[in-house]
Amino acid sequence: MDTVNAILIDDEISNLKGLEQKLGKLFPEVVIQNTFQQPEEAITALKNNQPDLVFLDIEMPRLNGFEVLSQLKDINFQVIFVTAYSEYAIEAFKQNAIDYVLKPIDNDDLKIAVNKALDVIKTKSDLANKHKLVNLLTQTISNSNKIIVPTAKGMSFIPQAEVMHLEGYDGYTKIHLSTKKTIISSYNLGRFEKLLCNKFFKCHKSHIINLEKVRHFENEGYLILDDNQRIPISRANKKAFLELFK
Missing domain, CATH: 2.40.50.1020 (LytTr DNA-binding domain)
Structure with a gap:
C-alpha cells in the first residue's frame, strides 16, 4: 500500500507525541510529515504544501481548529478532529463525512477514524466534500442560535x-x-x-x-x-x- 502523508496539530506536545506513537504502531503506512503546536505555523504549512491527512485539535490558543481551516482557500486533505468535547458540533461532523476522535484517544476509535480517512484518500474523493466542510465551519462559528465560547476549561455552546x-x-x-x-x-x-x-x-x-x-x-x-x-x-x-x- 502507498504511504499517506499526515500533519498533526495540537498545542500540547504530550498529545502530539502520544498520537504519533499510536499512529506508528497502528498505521505504519501513515507518514508524519510534521507536527505543529502553533496554529499560525500550521496554516502557513498547509497553504504551501497540503498533506493527505490532518489531525486537528479543536481548542487551541489564539486560533481554534475551525478557524485554522477557515483561513485556507482550498482544503485538499482529509481532516480528523481530535477533541475533548463530544457535544453540539460532533453530530454535524459525522453527517458531513468529517471524522473525529475524543481525548483521551481510544485505539479502536482511532482505527475507525483513520480507516475511514484512508478509504476516502484511496478513492480520491470529490472536492465537494471539502467545500461542505468550509461552509459547515463557517455556519458553526456564526450560528444564529448558539455562540461558541472558548473558556479556560474548554468550550461552551451557549444559546x-x-x-x-x-x-x-x-x-x-x-x-x-x-x-x-x-x-x-x-x-x-x-x-x-x-x-x-x-x-x-x-x-x-x-x-x-x-x-x-x-x-x-x-x-x-x-x-x-x-x-x-x-x-x-x-x-x-x-x-x-x-x-x-x-
Missing part, C-alpha cells in the same frame, strides 16, 4: 437567547446569562460582536446587550435589564437605540 449582556474588559469578555451564571472568555468583545445575531446591540464600547432583555431606559444614560442589571449606554448610541423602538 443566544440565554445571554443577557456581554461585558468587555482587558481583552476578555464576561458573558452574563439569564441563569445568573457568568462565563469568562478569552475572545474580546469585538469578536463576539461579529458572531451575534441582530437581537443584540452595542450600547457602549464595553457592553453589548440583548435587546429582548431590556426592561427600562433611563434618560441619564443607563439600560435596565430583566435581571435588574444597570448597563451604561453611551451618548453616541442613545439615538440609535431609541430609533430601534420607533
